[in-house]
Structures are given as structure tokens and as C-alpha cells.
Amino acid sequence: MDTKTKLISTAEHLFDRHGFTATGMDRLTQAASMSSRTLYKHAGSKTSLIADVLSGRHLRFQQSIEVDSVDALFGALEKWVQTEGCRGCLFLRAYGETGGDTPDIAKAVFTHKASLYEKIQKIVSIETHGKSNSELAEQVLILFEGATSAAIYRGAEAIRSAQTAASVLIQQARL
Amino acid sequence: MDTKTKLISTAEHLFDRHGFTATGMDRLTQAASMSSRTLYKHAGSKTSLIADVLSGRHLRFQQSIEVDSVDALFGALEKWVQTEGCRGCLFLRAYGETGGDTPDIAKAVFTHKASLYEKIQKIVSIETHGKSNSELAEQVLILFEGATSAAIYRGAEAIRSAQTAASVLIQQARL
């Protein structure tokens, strides 16, 4: 695996497991088995490493939710949680840890959330045959967000509950 | 205001605004305008200070959701966000920052979430006249959790969307 890829995927794992601030660069160099000189040549700084981790995760997440139904959307989330673990949304966690004061990180978070909302809008619009208002998309977004959070302490079952709740809302909107 | 109260409320504000790990004890002593000697006499350690902040917040939050309808529950959340700001659930943020590895903190988080779920179960059971299954309570919990997260980037409007979604689900269950 190429050096920068290894660095970013190692960083993503450590940030997700232990938190962004709590993960020191020493631990990172050790886990990625590279010198700090190499790390800084590729990463630039810790802040830009976090931003790189987030934009990489954004792409991977986008691919994982390339679906065209609300049911499949929550199915994709369940699959994501199975392979990536459930420790809450890494974007919101990055936002919280930095207080939203780091522009590069805040931008990555808002970009990600905007694209998630857009994706859900498209899916909902298809499923309701254009009968939906924009509130319905927000409600599905909230169920998605809530399932991500609740899965931390209630497990994957929470995602299935959100899935059926979403289909009830969609059904209701179709009438 | 009594010293320990001032310490804990100052700590809660800084932790919420800047994150737990990123908030140093120096900044805390300065903000609470007390010496580090006094701070450590009352707090013991940073970890136990975080635990104290969380248990204090838990009590205050519990009081704020002393309601008996799902509609009022989301109304209470909207009010909470207005007065306390919306930076996501402080409990889940504490859990994420510590990786769940600090027993006192993890316990405070799970206790809080278990009590939230219980409260929702009671409300839902009343509103559905006992007709509800346990999945419905989980769905309302997910909407509550999702509204808390989504409000970070979509504002208080998200809470009202969750509110109407919850009432639709309740209505459906009553049939």
C-alpha cells in the first residue's frame, strides 16, 4: 500500500477509536510504522491530516450509500456499521472536538452533511413520485442521524427501527 | 455562587464549547477564576471533573424533559437548545473523545441514555394507551437523538421536523 494511503487509513482508525485530540502524532507514527519526518512530508500538519481523513471518509461513505430507496439507505448504514464499527458520526465528532473553530475541518463537515441531505432528497423524491415536501427528506435525514447515534449504545437494532420508521413516513406521504 | 458549583458550570461550558481534551486545566482555572490548588481540592482530577459535569447535566436535562407527551418532549428539546446551544449530545461527545475507555465517563453516558429511553417509553405508553410496542419508543428515541445531531448543522427547524415525524408515528400506532 502506498505511503500516504497507509497514513490516512491508520489515522482514520486511530481518530475513530481514540478521538482526534487524544491521538498523538507519536502513536500515529508508530501505528503507521513510519518516521515522523515522512508523516509530516505527506500530512503537512495534524489539522490537514484530519481534513484529509474526513474527505477520504466522505468519498468512501458516499460510495456506500449509492442506493435508490430509503430502505436500501438504512441497509447501507447497517452494513457500514458492521464493517466500520459504530462510534457515532466521525464528522460531527471532529466538529465537536475542535469547537467548529478550525475552518478546514468545519468545511469538511458541512460539505459532507450537505451532500448527505441532497442524496436523501433525491431518494425521497423518487420514492414518493414527487409528492414529497422538503420536510420529509429532513425527517429521513434525522432518522439516519439518530440511528447513527443510537447505534452506539443500542446496537444495530436501532438502525432497523429507524428503517421501518422511515418507511412508515414515506408510506404516509404517498397518500 | 458556591465554589464547586462555579467550577462545574464553568467546566461544562468550556467542555461543551471547545471539547473535553482540548480544554486544559489552565484555561479552566482562569475561566473559573480560582487557583489550580482549589480546583483540584474540589475536582480531584480532570476525569472526575468530567464525570461530575456529566452527572450535573444529566439532572438538569432530566428536569427539562419532565413532560407527559411526545409533542412536549420535542418542545422541551427545542427550549433546551435555545438556552444551552446546539453542539450535539455532550454525553456522546465525551464517550467519543475518551474512546469509551474511561469507566466513570462511560458509565455516566450509559446511565443517561438508559434513563432517556425509559422516560420515552413511559411517555409513548401513555400516548398510545398501552397499544405501543417497544420499537415505537426506540423510534422516538432515534428521532430525539437525530434532532439533537441534525440541529448542529440544520438549526432548530430540525427539531420541529422530528416533532411532526414522531406524532405521525404515534398516530399510526394508535390505529
Next chain:
DNA sequence: GACGATGTAAAATGATCGTTTTACACTCCA
């Protein structure tokens, strides 16, 4: 066969971390 790129190991940078210590001032109650 010299060169630029890419890597390593390891020490040093100055700042900041959480925590403890030393030394001193005030108040309240016996």
C-alpha cells in the same frame, strides 16, 4: 556512477499537558 527522490532513526525544539507543592492571607468558631 552521480543524483534526486523517498525513506529511516533519533534527538531537539519550545509549548502545553495534568498535577503537586511551597508559601501566604483570610475567616469563623471554640
Next chain:
DNA sequence: TGGAGTGTAAAACGATCATTTTACATCGTC
């Protein structure tokens, strides 16, 4: 009146922080 309790200011603790530097090894390529 004197001692326990509660506070302050400020320095010191060793550890760790993100980052840079020095010195050296290994490449493929012209």
C-alpha cells in the same frame, strides 16, 4: 487567642504535545 478550614499566587513536576532538524540509507534513472 489560636487553630482548622478555605482560599490565593506562583513555581515546579515529569510527561507529552506537534513539529523540525540532523545524519544516514536505499532506491530508480539519466
